[in-house]
Amino acid sequence: MKTYDLIVIGGGPAGMAAAISARENGCEDVLILERGSSLGGILNQCIHNGFGLLTFHEELTGPEYAARYAEKICALNIDYQLNTTVIRIDREKKVTAINADKGLQILQSKTIILAMGCRERPRGALNIPGSRPAGIFSAGTAQRIINIDGYMPGHNVVILGSGDIGLIMARRMTLEGAKVKVVAELMPYSSGLKRNIVQCLDDFGIPLKFRTSVVKIHGDKRLTGVTLARMDDRNKPIPDTEEFYECDTLLLSVGLIPENELSDEAGIPLDPSTCGPVVNNDFETEAEGIFACGNVLHVHDLVDFVSQEAASAGKNAACYIRRNGLSNKERTVRLFGSDGVRYIVPQILNPDRKDEDLTVRFRVGEVYQNAFISVFFNDQCILRRKKPIVTPGEMELIKLRKEQINQFPDLKSITIKIEKG
Amino acid sequence: MEIRYITCICCPFGCQIEVAVGSGGIQSISGYTCNRGLNFAANEVNHPERMVTTTVRVIGGMQPQVSVKTRKGIPKSEVFRCMEELKSVEVHAPVRIGDLIRENICGTGIDVIATKDVQQINFQNFSD
Numbered sequence: 001m002k003t004y005d006l007i008v009i010g011g012g013p014a015g016m017a018a019a020i021s022a023r024e025n026g027c028e029d030v031l032i033l034e035r036g037s038s039l040g041g042i043l044n045q046c047i048h049n050g051f052g053l054l055t056f057h058e059e060l061t062g063p064e065y066a067a068r069y070a071e072k073i074c075a076l077n078i079d080y081q082l083n084t085t086v087i088r089i090d091r092e093k094k095v096t097a098i099n100a101d102k103g104l105q106i107l108q109s110k111t112i113i114l115a116m117g118c119r120e121r122p123r124g125a126l127n128i129p130g131s132r133p134a135g136i137f138s139a140g141t142a143q144r145i146i147n148i149d150g151y152m153p154g155h156n157v158v159i160l161g162s163g164d165i166g167l168i169m170a171r172r173m174t175l176e177g178a179k180v181k182v183v184a185e186l187m188p189y190s191s192g193l194k195r196n197i198v199q200c201l202d203d204f205g206i207p208l209k210f211r212t213s214v215v216k217i218h219g220d221k222r223l224t225g226v227t228l229a230r231m232d233d234r235n236k237p238i239p240d241t242e243e244f245y246e247c248d249t250l251l252l253s254v255g256l257i258p259e260n261e262l263s264d265e266a267g268i269p270l271d272p273s274t275c276g277p278v279v280n281n282d283f284e285t286e287a288e289g290i291f292a293c294g295n296v297l298h299v300h301d302l303v304d305f306v307s308q309e310a311a312s313a314g315k316n317a318a319c320y321i322r323r324n325g326l327s328n329k330e331r332t333v334r335l336f337g338s339d340g341v342r343y344i345v346p347q348i349l350n351p352d353r354k355d356e357d358l359t360v361r362f363r364v365g366e367v368y369q370n371a372f373i374s375v376f377f378n379d380q381c382i383l384r385r386k387k388p389i390v391t392p393g394e395m396e397l398i399k400l401r402k403e404q405i406n407q408f409p410d411l412k413s414i415t416i417k418i419e420k421g
Numbered sequence: 422m423e424i425r426y427i428t429c430i431c432c433p434f435g436c437q438i439e440v441a442v443g444s445g446g447i448q449s450i451s452g453y454t455c456n457r458g459l460n461f462a463a464n465e466v467n468h469p470e471r472m473v474t475t476t477v478r479v480i481g482g483m484q485p486q487v488s489v490k491t492r493k494g495i496p497k498s499e500v501f502r503c504m505e506e507l508k509s510v511e512v513h514a515p516v517r518i519g520d521l522i523r524e525n526i527c528g529t530g531i532d533v534i535a536t537k538d539v540q541q542i543n544f545q546n547f548s549d
Contacts, residue, residue: 047488049472063488063537150486175504195430389434
């Protein structure tokens with residue numbers, strides 16, 4: 001049986017960047033397995049601009065950003081299979097996949113990169129009471145129907161949740177002639193990017209109501225309206241704040257969940273706060289030789305960061321093969337987020353592994369103004385950086401220099417905290 | 422004199438900037454924290470621009486439509502007219518990224534180009 005150097009699961013932005021980087025760092029036999037009918041993943045339906053400012057220093061649309069990487073995949077002769085679903089992986093790096101041409105394939109690889117992305121939190125996860133009429137879509141589904149298939153899912157729209165996809169769809173549906181009446185957000189802040197709130201809602205006078213949610217769905221066959229209500233601090237509806245909105249469409253933009261069924265079935269430990277695998281500074285999961293990057297690891301707000309992270313994972317997979325599988329994990333340092341830090345990636349540092357600075361990515365749980373981001377090595381504060389604002393909607397990034405880490409030979413833990421100013 | 426309220430998009434802070442506009446243009450700007458905000462607010466009042474991204478129909482393609490964009494921002498006031506003008510546009514497959522879809526949209530001097538490849542449909546695929 002042929003043994004691949006690397007099998008990448010998913011041909012979206014993370015999978016493509018990882019495969020390219022692995023090839024550029026010496027991986028010979030690289031195979032991408034992609035469920036969809038083209039490379040690019042979700043970028044193909046994200047036809048709006050705003051992608052690539054960090055990577056290419058120009059503002060691209062999603063399909064253009066994807067095409068830059070797809071061209072490189074072809075130029076480097078990286079093998080890929082489309083319309084192919086991976087149904088199982090295991091810790092021995094055996095990948096079981098199916099497609100219509102080849103049927104069932106069992107493929108052996110030296111390394112695997114998990115790049116399956118994420119999926120939208122569905123209605124079923126929200127406990128919205130009421131019947132089940134047609135006209136309720138996740139924002140990403142509506143995006144696909146409009147931008148790929150070319151149909152309008154409805155004309156009078158209410159959006160629940162102010163995630164970026166919901167905001168983008170508020171603008172998209174408005175431009176296509178629909179009336180977007182309101183965006184309701186349960187939290188007292190938006191998880192979407194500021195520029196999307198301004199350019200997708202404010203530009204069109206679409207109101208955004210915080211601490212508000214859907215309390216009733218109206219309609220039998222087709223949605224005829226929703227009732228919104230203000231919520232108290234315990235997320236209970238406040239009496240007499242109900243408002244009825246007539247609409248034929250309700251879009252849900254209420255969060256994204258990393259798609260980790262394959263990882264979980266392979267017994268790869270997941271972090272409950274990211275819903276992605278626990279990884280070390282090489283993006284290697286606790287299963288040796290299996291790496292993870294992109295939205296399967298933690299949900300990103302900018303694709304540019306996905307590409308950076310994936311390129312790093314690809315390079316590290318190539319290094320792993322060069323080291324001949326020895327993962328050399330003798331010294332481990334745990335990373336923690338506390339006091340307002342909701343999650344942190346990576347969760348483990350293996351400081352002996354390589355001579356590189358450590359990039360820590362994290363997200364906070366609420367909005368903080370004029371707060372400090374503090375980094376503790378064991379119990380000692382080694383860095384305190386003032387930030388005018390940190391919000392749950394924007395991933396934070398902090399770089400720790402190799403020399404700083406090497407000065408602490410007895411380093412056991414790194415903790416990142418938010419300290420109020 | 423008119424007061425215009427602008428939310429800055431330069432960083433997550435989102436300063437609420439007040440711009441006083443008189444007959445001779447901007448009189449005063451307040452509420453910003455940094456120079457980026459100052460410039461953003463002035464631009465938004467003097468000549469706000471937006472890039473328009475949408476789709477147009479494709480005839481004979483593997484996909485029913487192709488995504489397109491204005492090559493640069495067009496005046497914000499022209500956005501809906503741009504959408505209207507693109508409604509009637511149809512292109513024939515194959516379409517390549519960067520192909521010209523509509524020249525000088527709404528007389529803005531700015532072209533609309535394709536942002537995706539759409540292959541021609543291959544009827545041989547359906548013959549058996």
